[in-house]
Amino acid sequence: MSDAADKAIVARDLRKTYRLGRTTLPVLRGVSMDVRAGEFVAIVGASGSGKSTLLHLLGLLDTPDEGSVALDGQIATSLSARKRCRIRCRHVGFVFQFYHLLPELNVLENVLLPGMVDTPLARWPSRRKRLRAAAGEILDRLGLSERLRHRPRELSGGERQRVAIARALMNRPRLLLADEPTGNLDSKTGRQILELLRSFHQAGQTLVMVTHDASIAQQASRVLTLRDGVLQS
Amino acid sequence: MYKLFLSLKYLLRRPIGYFAVLGVAVCVFMMLTVVSVMNGFVDKIERAAKGLFGDVIVEPAGWEGLAYYDEFIAQMRKDWPGRVEAASPFLLSYGILRIPGQAHYREGVQIAGIRLPERIAVTEFELGLHFQRARAAPDFDPPRGELLGAMIREIGSTLIETLRELGEPPASSAAAGLAQRARALTGAMGLSPAQAADLAAWMLAWDRRGESPPAQWRTDETHAALFGRMGELAAKDETRPAACLELADRFLMSMLWGRAPTADNPRLGKLQTALSFQRKGLDGIYHADRTEQRIAVVERKMREAETQPASPDEQDRLSQMLSELEQQRFRGPRDRVILGLGIAGLSFRTPRGQTVRTMTPGQNVVLYVFPLGQGGDLSRFSPNPHTFTVIDDCRTDVSSIDSAFVYVPFEALQKLNNMGPELDPAGKVVRPGRCSQIHIKVRPGLGGEAQLRTVAAGIEQTWRRFAHAHPDASRTDVLVQTWRQRQAKLVGQIESQRTLMVLILAIISSVAIVLIFVILYTVVVQKTRDIGVLKAVGASSGGVAGIFLAYGAAIGLVGSALGAVGGYFLVRNINPVHDWLGRTTGFTVWDPEWFLFDQIPNEVRAATAVLIVAAAVAAGVLGAMFPAVRAARMQPVEALRYE
Ligand SMILES: Nc1ncnc2c1ncn2[C@@H]1O[C@H](COP(=O)(O)OP(=O)(O)OP(=O)(O)O)[C@@H](O)[C@H]1O
Ligand SMILES: [Mg+2]
Secondary structure (H helix, E strand, O other): OHHHOOEEEEEEEEEEEEEEOOEEEEEEEEEEEEEEOOOEEEEEEOOOOOHHHHHHHHOOOOOOOEEEEEEOOEEOOOOOHHHHHHHHHHHEEEEOOOOOOOOOOOHHHHHHHHHHHOOOHHHHHHHHHHHHHHHHHHHHHOOOOOOOOOOHHHOOHHHHHHHHHHHHHOOOOOEEEEEOOOOOOOHHHHHHHHHHHHHHHHOOOEEEEEOOOHHHHHOOOEEEEEEOOEEEO | OHHHHHHHHHHHHOHHHHHHHHHHHHHHHHHHHHHHHHHHHHHHHHHHHHHHHOOEEEEEOOOOOEEOHHHHHHHHHHHOOOOEEEEEEEEEEEEEEEEOOEEEEEEEEEEEEEOOOHHHHHOOHHHHEOOOOOOOOOOOOOOHHHHHHHHHHHHHHHHHHHHHHHOOOOOOOOHHHHHHHHHHHHHHHOOOHHHHHHHHHHHHHHHOOOOOOOHHHHOHHHHHHHHHHHHHHHHHOOOOHHHHHHHHHHHHHHHHOOOOOHHHOHHHHHHHHHHHHHHHHHHHHHOHHHHHHHHHHHHHHHHHHHHOOOOHHHHHHHHHHHHHHHHHOOOOHHHEEEEEOOOOOOEEEOOOOOEEEOOOOOOEEEEEEOOOOOOOOHHHOOOEEEEEEEEEEEOOOEHHHHOOEEEEEHHHHHHHOOOOOEEOOOOOEEEOOEEOEEEEEEOOOOOOHHHHHHHHHHHHHHHHHHHHHOOOOOOOOEEEEEHHHHOHHHHHHHHHHHHHHHHHHHHHHHHHHHHHHHHHHHHHHHOHHHHHHHHHOOOOHHHHHHHHHHHHHHHHHHHHHHHHHHHHHHHHOHHHHHHHHHHHHOOOOOOHHHHOEOOOOOOOOHHHHHHHHHHHHHHHHHHHHHHHHHHHHOOHHHHHHOO
16 A cells, blocks of 8 residues: 555545435446546536535545545545544645635635634634735735735636635645636636646646536546546546 | 634624624613612612611510610620620601791601610711711710811802802902901911912902902812811811801802892802801801800899899890790700701702702701600690701611601600600609610621521510510510511512513513524525635534634624623713703603602622623523524535535
């Protein structure tokens, strides 16, 4: 198992079925996949094929009916809720199609959020400065250093998505999961966002991205297609 | 960290939360106001009742009274040295108060016979006294010098009030005369030459058109200090009051010189009447010896007129003189009375809130005492009149007491009430003197109601043994009660009112909980996506619940802080606010007659405030509980999938 260490994700036989009253909807019917550290994997598939569901399982946001997910060699599906929260907080970053920024918080506060979640109240005074510097640095890299005090509603879609990316990277996660990050943007802005993500990948970031845009998928080192609840590569 | 941070952000940036804060604030405000005022009531009644009756009361049924009270008190002290601190007999009767020379004045009063200074050991009677408030052991016979001093201060404060009523300084008067007078007067006051020059300059300035007096003499404080000084001088040396009296008199004259005629201003007229009455009282005290001598002379002449045939005119003249002198007479310590401050017609309050007394020490009143202790044939029942010299006045802050009670020496009332010792022709006591109640103060630390009941039970035992040995001590049953039992009707009423109010407010306040619940629930529903995001960045379910609990607590805390501050200021200023309401809307909630006190209680207990704030915070958390649980249970994935 020496190669387990450089496997960022090992998913085995994931199954997820939604029940709607009497009808059952098997979305995932035994998905297995491996992602190596530093890899850029694209997941494509038709709408409703279960891409988001899979991504949520990989990011420990949801639990599978069956199967297991191991992140960095650690089987997460059997861990306590507390530990799963901690892994999600420290090792996984999420970027969503609809940005999902908190409207009450400004740009800096939104980016700081994962840092705050990771810091108990008593530790905050001593860490505050460092976290703020880190958040400032990421935002700087994303070209948002002028917008620190702006609220999300004052930003354009591309800017919002960049804030969301900054937030996802705030705790320097080993794994970045992006669910159609360009799906809600015009093609030019979408390309910029993609460029950004690619540059992070080139700097060593493991990246799993859901998309149904074939041209985007081409840029990935590997493309997995989800169809009928199973992966076909 | 994020729990606190987010809850505060929500509090600040979600206007909907302001409603919850407002709701909590209003509830806390009402609660604090009502509970404080009601607590104030109970406290005041307690203080007043204890001030009147002590901690424990021994009282026979009916009006015949209790004999051998001194013996019984001695027995009590012997039986319960660790419990009984002090005890004193008390007499209660009814009568009519009249003022010589005022044919139309009559007022029904309750007459209390008390022993001073003994009574002070039992109750807090001394706290309400006005003229003897500075004395350690007030009694019916304070040193005359001190009384004079207190009287001069009283006149001084009435004068200051008159000056305030007069307003602007006079336009003109005889400058030279004033200056001379000022010099003479300041000399008499024992002021330094510099101060004298100041005072003279002041008086002169007042006299000159358009020039205002030196600032340092113009303040009310200066006036008060001036009269204070005069009072001090008078108290120290009994020969000085003459000079001070002069001074007060002339000071008054110089102040009133050339001012608006009193007829234009009824308030001024009332103040000047009060001043002339006060002046009469002061004269009465100051000239007590001279009056006494004159009475002796007139009485001697009357005796002579009886033995030697004299003209009836002469006899009429003499008896006329005697009755006038009797009216001025400063009577001995047995014939003195302390008046309740609030008896109709004897004092009034100016619009500025100053109490001005027309009936002061040194003046005489007549009490017609109904001899309630007298048994037997009621057809021979007629009031016993007796003249008393006023020596002080007293307030308990309970208007039903202050407007009705006068206090005279115990032994004097005993006689007037036909409860004094009855002697046979040989001078042997056939029936001992009686009192109507015995008031007992317990040792410190025994003041709680339960402890007081134990003490009362012990005293009852003592009484049963005592009654066995002295079968004629009381002809009726004797009750031993705590002050609370004695005042049960009043205290019970107010306490149950308080409970009721608290209950009603608690019900109203539960609306605050519902409000917080509804608002938080709304926020939780609106924030479903945010909750998903929080979980996505690693927040646990407990953490998400914590945000909303902290939000609820913060609403409770901020709301109750606002409400508590508002409530505090309202309660502290409740009397001015109430006065203002009455003036502007003509609507008075507070009728002193009705509510027993002339002032609405205005104290806020820290413990009450803390309790209410704590309850509000708890209510906030409680209201947040369910929404928080719901937020924690939320599955974030669905929320995150769509916009
Ligand atoms: N909570 C749920 N209850 C019932 N069905 C659900 C639930 N969540 C998702 N589904 C269904 O599961 C299927 C997969 O959904 P998912 O969001 O993973 O698809 P997707 O591939 O991401 O689609 P898209 O490309 O449109 O985003 C869909 O048919 C959806 O309706
Ligand atoms: Mg999707």
